[in-house]
Amino acid sequence: MRSFFTIWRRELTACFLSPVAYVTMVVFVLLANWTFLEAVERNAGGAASVASLYFVSVFFWLPVLVTVITMRLFAEERRSGTLETLMTAPVDDGAVVWGKYAGAWTFLLITLVPTAAGVPLLAVLSPGIRTVDAGSLAVGGLMLALLSAFWVSIGLLVSLLTKNQIVAAICCFCVLCLPFLFQYLGPLAPPGSGRVLDYLSIETHIVEAARGVLDTRPLVLYGSGTLFMLFTSVRVLESRRWR
Amino acid sequence: MIYVESLTKRFGRTTAVDNISFQVKEGEIVGLLGPNGAGKTTTMRILAGYLPATGGRVTIAGLDVFTKSLAVRQRIGYLPENCPLYGDMRVHEYLRYRGRLKGLHGRRLRARIDDVVGACELRESARTVIGRLSKGFQQRVGLADALLHEPDVLILDEPTIGLDPNQIRHIRGLIRSLASRHTVLLSSHILPEVEAVCERVLILHEGRIAASGTPGKLADLLQGHLTVMAEIRGERRAVEQALRGIPGVLEAICDPEGEWQRCTCRCEEGTDIREALFAAAAQNGWRLRELRGARANLEDVFAAMTGEAGEPGES
Numbered sequence: 001m002r003s004f005f006t007i008w009r010r011e012l013t014a015c016f017l018s019p020v021a022y023v024t025m026v027v028f029v030l031l032a033n034w035t036f037l038e039a040v041e042r043n044a045g046g047a048a049s050v051a052s053l054y055f056v057s058v059f060f061w062l063p064v065l066v067t068v069i070t071m072r073l074f075a076e077e078r079r080s081g082t083l084e085t086l087m088t089a090p091v092d093d094g095a096v097v098w099g100k101y102a103g104a105w106t107f108l109l110i111t112l113v114p115t116a117a118g119v120p121l122l123a124v125l126s127p128g129i130r131t132v133d134a135g136s137l138a139v140g141g142l143m144l145a146l147l148s149a150f151w152v153s154i155g156l157l158v159s160l161l162t163k164n165q166i167v168a169a170i171c172c173f174c175v176l177c178l179p180f181l182f183q184y185l186g187p188l189a190p191p192g193s194g195r196v197l198d199y200l201s202i203e204t205h206i207v208e209a210a211r212g213v214l215d216t217r218p219l220v221l222y223g224s225g226t227l228f229m230l231f232t233s234v235r236v237l238e239s240r241r242w243r
Numbered sequence: 244m245i246y247v248e249s250l251t252k253r254f255g256r257t258t259a260v261d262n263i264s265f266q267v268k269e270g271e272i273v274g275l276l277g278p279n280g281a282g283k284t285t286t287m288r289i290l291a292g293y294l295p296a297t298g299g300r301v302t303i304a305g306l307d308v309f310t311k312s313l314a315v316r317q318r319i320g321y322l323p324e325n326c327p328l329y330g331d332m333r334v335h336e337y338l339r340y341r342g343r344l345k346g347l348h349g350r351r352l353r354a355r356i357d358d359v360v361g362a363c364e365l366r367e368s369a370r371t372v373i374g375r376l377s378k379g380f381q382q383r384v385g386l387a388d389a390l391l392h393e394p395d396v397l398i399l400d401e402p403t404i405g406l407d408p409n410q411i412r413h414i415r416g417l418i419r420s421l422a423s424r425h426t427v428l429l430s431s432h433i434l435p436e437v438e439a440v441c442e443r444v445l446i447l448h449e450g451r452i453a454a455s456g457t458p459g460k461l462a463d464l465l466q467g468h469l470t471v472m473a474e475i476r477g478e479r480r481a482v483e484q485a486l487r488g489i490p491g492v493l494e495a496i497c498d499p500e501g502e503w504q505r506c507t508c509r510c511e512e513g514t515d516i517r518e519a520l521f522a523a524a525a526q527n528g529w530r531l532r533e534l535r536g537a538r539a540n541l542e543d544v545f546a547a548m549t550g551e552a553g554e555p556g557e558s
Contacts, residue, residue, distance in 0.1 A: 002343070002346070002348075003343070003344055003346075006340065006343040006344050007344070009340075010340050014329070014331065014332075017331040017332065018331055080327050080330075081323060081324075081325060081327030082327045082328065082329060084288070084293055084323045084327060085321075085323060085327055085328075085341075085388070086344075087292075087293055088291045088292055088293050088316055088319075088321045088323070089316060089341065089344045089345055090313050090314075090316040090317040090344070090345055090346065091344055092313060240293075240294070240295070241295045241309075241312075
């Protein structure tokens, strides 16, 4: 347990030791809030809720953020050889995977927090928006946090499978963008599968959550997905002992 | 302390380590010597628990490296080849992180960091970012890390590669001073290094142990053919003839240099002709300004074992 916290701390501080972290944070806040602003302007006078516009804008850029954060996790250590020093220290594989995962996820949540300032700021600046529903913001935030937990675990697994950061980044980005396809595949899919695709459509989850509806199905999906990805990652890391 | 029994490692079709066995006793400094690609790094990685073996058994302090991996890793300090470090951390941050990973905390961690920073002469660079340190200092950081948890066994893969002569001397001194408290296995492809530091040498070639023994004993293997060099002032043909007349000389060649002849005599095994050569020169009234016997050193053993022709060196 102690080595988990040690690795978690090292991962988190490593993010802030490199300028990449700051650039990522600033660029992400700018892109997400700019998208949000654009969405609000286009829907002026419409029926869309501010919260759902906000979460969809953040969600839109999330694959990029997750990719940038997770691509280096193992790929970089493999390339620089530090994986060898790490894995010959008396730590077990689970602590390494969970520690790295927790560090990356914490950094991602830290990056997301400043973007949240957009909603209250808009409420203060524009008299047209009287109240922002705190409940829907909380539920939407929870859903976004869980979704990112799942995606970070996917990114970690992809990073573990390759030595090259660019390869890791491209693969991870492609995998994360698959769900965007689901909502467009709906009408084309054979009858019966439409409902399944609908369950998997992440945008639906986000929009529902942004309305303040706490659906447990996506929570279970993301939770179990994360556990599965991390379980697989631990096995992949262990697999070098079988070969 | 280290017990290796018919260790084999194959990567696909290539066999990196082929059925090697050796033991290292407590407190010994043993060198693994071999050309690049001989299987040194692979062997060390298996010992350190980073790679699994294809076959054979490795135990360290009585614990199987494969099944008791964590307990073994607690007992070894491993310095990988090229000494990979996190370039973005400061030296003391890195050592604190590594110490925590190895289960040191609080006062004991601080005391250990203080010890290893002192031993590796890193005190002045403790606050420097690792990426800005020279290669030699980075190597010291790696060594400090390996020593941090007071391991019984140190496994050092090419500890002096890429260092300047002063740094090499320092690291060698450090390794020698460690022998009282640790068992050390180090690898190198540089012969004088192994000769200077190790009590026992294993020569690896193409994944097998080609020879093993103390540096002196390995050199003895080639000592049978002593080569004697002499510089004699005299007429070439007469000198050559006189030298060939000495019992035990297999071959004598003279190389004129002005009035002097630089003579090289290859002798039979176990004979030393230097006295006889002096007597022959004195008898003929020739002047002698140089006389020395060239003993084979580790380099020759190495060359002979690994199948490269080599001139006998001097020692």
